[in-house]
Amino acid sequence: MTDTPPVLQISGLKIALPKGADRPYALEGLDLEINPGEIVCLVGESGSGKSLSAGAIMRLLPEPHVHVAEGSIKFRGEEIVAKSEAEMRQIRGRDIAMIFQEPMTALNPQKTVGWQLDEVLRLHTKMSRKERRARAIEMLERVHLPDPPSAYNAYPHQISGGQRQRVMIAMALSLSPKLIIADEPTTALDVTTQLQILKLIRELQEQEGAGVLFITHDFGVVAEIADKVAVLRKGILVEQGPASEVLNNPQHAYTRALIGAVPALTPPPLKVPSTAPVVLKGTGLKKTFAARGGMLSGKRKAVTAVKDLTFELRQGETLGVVGESGSGKTTVSRIVTRLLECDAGSVEMDGKDLLALSPREMREMRKHIQMVFQDPMASLNPRKRVVDLIAQGPIVHGADPAKARADARRLLELVELSPASASRFPHEFSGGQRQRIGIARALALEPKVIVADEPVSALDVSVQAQVLKLLAELRDRLNLSLLFVTHDLRVAAQLCDRIIVMQKGEIVESGPTAEVFANPQHEYTQKLLSSIPGRDWTPPVIRTDAA
Amino acid sequence: MSFGLPPVLAYALRRLLQAVPVIILIMVATFLLLKLAPGDTVDALVGDMGGADAAYIARMRAEYGLDQPVWVQLWRYMAKLATFDLGWSFVYEQPVSVVLMDRLGTTLMLMAASLSLAFTLGIALGAIAARKAYSLTDNLISTLGLVFYATPSFFLSLLFIYLFSVKLGWLPVGGIKTIAGFYTGWDHVVDVALHLIMPTAALSLIYLSFYMRLMRATVLEVADLDFVRTARAKGAGEFRLMIHHIMRNALLPVITLLGLQFSTVLGGSVVVETIFTLPGLGQLASQSVVQRDMNTLMGIIFLCSIIVVVVNFLTDVLYARLDSRIELA
Missing domain, CATH: 3.40.50.300 (P-loop containing nucleotide triphosphate hydrolases)
Structure with a gap:
């Protein structure tokens, strides 16, 4: 892998925060390299500056309040910091794509899934309407959505959270970008859905050979997906290395503290005797919510939230x-x-x-x-x-x-x-x-x-x-x-x-x-x-x- | 309760049935309220005639049914209303429905012009102000909005008349068309349009400021939402973002306001029509109050209630069409 140039090369990146923020720089001297086919996890707690580094790569920082003060971001050898807004628009969505955390809010509620997939293709390709539609449906298939044609016509609120995240992924990958930035893509999902989405990201990334910058706060997710890990603390890169090294033999005190705080999967022994009062x-708790809607179809669906629950x-x-x-x-x-x-x-x-x-x-x-x-x-x-x-x-x-x-x-x-x-x-x-x-x-x-x-x-x-x-x-x-x-x-x-x-x-x-x-x-x-x-x-x- | 009708029709039917008790309540309340005001049609007519003897007045009252107890009068009126008979206007010597239909066109024209001006200009200015938030442009637009918001329409009307009719002589002072102009075809349209410019401006500016302020606020709010960021990350340009992603979502609350304000615009037209002597429902209403033309007044209120109900229904249908998350129910 050493003969191909890295997809992304960040060196000495400094992001300035506006006056009056808790610190002058959101990010101080970040160095990071992502090779093709590599998943690099950027880990940190809230306020560590991990999402802003994604913003800097996409050049979507809330400028001028927050801006790149120093350093270089090279995408396939080309300096991103120096590019014009028009050039960046070309790159965004085509060469670098993003997947966001909250799949409900990250999709436009007023447009169909198909329209939103179509938009990427319309912006970056000269495909005909028919070709675009075929491509979009193919992408929906690749992210394993059941019944792609009907998903194409659905509005975001008509599909589940996990499905919405699949749509986001389909959208991000539809032009085979070289770099995928995933900002906490599974945080808002249920644990079983999360695993499916992680697997999907891995699967597609392997097919495409893209580099992935995966931003997360969850070391469990890191263990699941990362090739390399970089740990951020208040804007400073404290540790970086292969996933197995960082996870099992962390060097920096902060990484140790973070990993030490991950609850182990070993439950405590039962200590309360069953004789305590x-x-x-x-006993027998039941709750049904009468769902609204469907008045015109003459049916009101009821949702059973709890049926016959008993506990002590x-x-x-x-x-x-x-x-x-x-x-x-x-x-x-x-x-x-x-x-x-x-x-x-x-x-x-x-x-x-x-x-x-x-x-x-x-x-x-x-x-x-x-x-x-x-x-x-x-x-x-x-x-x-x-x-x-x-x-x-x-x-x-x-x-x-x-x-x-x-x-x-x-x-x-x-x-x-x-x-x-x-x-x-x-x-x-x-x-x-x-x-x-x-x-x-x-x-x-x-x-x-x-x-x-x-x-x-x-x-x-x-x-x-x-x-x-x-x-x-x-x-x-x-x-x-x-x-x-x-x-x-x-x-x-x-x-x-x-x-x-x-x-x-x-x-x-x-x-x-x-x-x-x-x-x-x-x-x-x-x-x-x-x-x-x-x-x-x-x-x-x-x-x-x-x- | 769908009777196998298409959804929108079934919904319309249901909304209509819901509106019936509301309209009945409005009519009863207005009837009783009007009866509280001193004097009646006969007093007004007799006043116009320069006086009459008591026996004549009593005979007139009996003829118009005004000698009956209020409850009987109310019952008679409502029974007739149930067959859509609005009664007879003793002032205009015509059926009330004819009087109303004569005037309806002018008012609808004034309202349509005012609302569309207020709405389109309001959302455009609001969107511009939001995109240039806290800049000189924004301050200018926002200040202008505040001025419009704070200026009563009667004052604006008089100001306009003074400026554009009296001083500059550009526009006609009042009326809906040039008297004895006998324009036909296109000339007639231009003539009416010229007569409508000032009333429309006077009536719409305050509503324009409402839409502008709301639009500015919602655009600012929507622009910060995640899906706008997503669209940016897809490589969408600012214009595309504004039209397809931001405006599309920011318009929804403004549409709600549009429906809600329809009735207040109807109220506002009373003042404006009176000042510009436009032969519309508003002017008719104020004249009918003075002349105690109970039947005409009740007819206006009945018509307005129906218009408001219909407009609210249309707003809801429009809203459901615009917001994919809403289903009519």
């Missing part, structure tokens, strides 16, 4: 509810907290059926069962100070405001935030810190049960490890019971004593996490487990104080 018990949560235990999108796991968390009225069944707590309580009685019970939400930014009122956010619950339940605020400050200490943060607003915190506030808010009422719906999905892996550790510590110290909803099997393995695996509203398998992971019985569980990215890679045990 049951604090929350759901014991004191001090963590029960994981695991499943892909649409499995009904979030509906479960909403039903047991009665944020959503359920069609049938009961949720027992302290011998009372929560679902049968009057609104007034339910309000009284709410202090025993609290929620931690996925998006800490969206779930904290941006106009309230942290201390008031935390104290609000107790005050509503009749606590003395002064005392509630004093307690709130103590809780901040408990979740390892400085007492000074009490008088600040949510936007002044990082994602991880906000989730700590969310946890403190949930704890303020001294609940018996905490229902956590994807509490760490929005967080970077190192922050995620810290929050998980905090949750585990608090659970043990306060003898809390956790109902933990997650799509991430690694996270479930790390925290949950028992798990229930849901598919299409039904429990397909349940049991102690260690047992389910070691010996999955149901076909779907097996498929889920075999789809975890990097499942064959065991993160090396690294002595580190960061995780």
Whole structure:
């Protein structure tokens, strides 16, 4: 491979940020080389500058605020930084193509899949309408979409997330680009879909011999797909090398910390004896959503989100509810907290059926069962100070405001935030810190049960490890019971004593996490487990104080 | 409830049925509201005649049914309305429907002209302002929008008349056509168009500023969305991005506003038609109020309610056609 020139050669790349940003350069001195047929993973946490480097290669930075200050980007030996906008338009889509993270928003909602595929061909080729259509359908076939002609005529909202990502890939590859930049292409997808898409990217890239710059934050994905890895931290390249080297023998302290924070796929031994009292018990829960639409066809389709679900949560235990999108796991968390009225069944707590309580009685019970939400930014009122956010619950339940605020400050200490943060607003915190506030808010009422719906999905892996550790510590110290909803099997393995695996509203398998992971019985569980990215890679045990 | 009709027709039927109680409610409320105003048709007619004796007035009241209790009058009116009989205008000595049809054309013409001007110019200026956001062009356009927004149409009308008719003598002061001009064919069209320029401008500028501001905001918002970035990464140029990707999506909320504002434009035409003495529904409405021509007034309101219902329906159909994610239901 040494005799062919590299597809991409970046040297000493510096990207300047506008004045007033947290640092002067988003990227400081990046060196990177991608050869034909090579997949290079650019890994880093949010704010590391990895997406901006993709923007620089495409020359799509939000100039002039953010611009290339120094360095060179050579695409097949030609300097990109010096090219005119018209020349760049020729290159974009034809020679360098991009695949983005969010396949729903990355496609124009008002144009059909076919139109959007056609656009690339129309912009860069002289093909006739008929040829373009044939080519587009051929591409849809190559990304293994079922029934390409009807996918061609579909609007993005009419196909699934995984299919939309396939369309994105078809679009990116339709002119056989030499370089493909994939910016977190599987992050928004379910784990089984993710594996399929990763395989597809690998398959097509091998056929085309293209170089791939694969941007991700997920070391599992890196283990799955990378030939080479480059690790970015706050704009500085800390480590670079062949994938097996970096993954199994990381040299830089930051890489070690990142890899150390990846939850291992080895679940903890079952520690809560099955004699502990049951604090929350759901029986025969059912929820059906009446779908709108179809009025003209005279039919109203109903979507069953949860059918006949039964579970038990014991004191001090963590029960994981695991499943892909649409499995009904979030509906479960909403039903047991009665944020959503359920069609049938009961949720027992302290011998009372929560679902049968009057609104007034339910309000009284709410202090025993609290929620931690996925998006800490969206779930904290941006106009309230942290201390008031935390104290609000107790005050509503009749606590003395002064005392509630004093307690709130103590809780901040408990979740390892400085007492000074009490008088600040949510936007002044990082994602991880906000989730700590969310946890403190949930704890303020001294609940018996905490229902956590994807509490760490929005967080970077190192922050995620810290929050998980905090949750585990608090659970043990306060003898809390956790109902933990997650799509991430690694996270479930790390925290949950028992798990229930849901598919299409039904429990397909349940049991102690260690047992389910070691010996999955149901076909779907097996498929889920075999789809975890990097499942064959065991993160090396690294002595580190960061995780 | 589709009766095997094509979807759009079935939807139209359903919307129409939903509109019936709304229109009935409007008519009853207006009827009662008008009865609260002091004086009636007879008072106005007698006033015009310069007075009459009490027996004559009483006889007239009895003849017009105005001596009956309000509830009986309401019932009689609604019963007739159910057969689309709008009654008789005692002021114009004609059936109300004839009076209305005479005036409808002018108003529709004024509204169509004003709305299309406001809409096309509004979205164009809004889009330009957004693409050049925070530049001198944007500031200029936005300031102009603010001025339009803050200037009442009656003031604009008078300003225009003073400037273009009195001072410059370019445009006719009022009316819909030159009296005793007897133009035919193309000359007639030009004549009417000249008469419509000032009223249209006066009526449309405030709406133009609405569309402009909304368009500017939505274009800015849409331009930041992921699919625009995708299109850029495909190698699309700025013009293509604007037309196919940004405008296409940014227009949707503006269309909603267009439908919502139709009724306020109808209201605005009362003022403008009165000032420019255009023989339209708006002018008729203000005259009918003064003359207490109850039947004509009720007829105008009935007609306007129907127009608004129809326009809202058309907006929804248009919206569904433009937004692939929406199905009529």
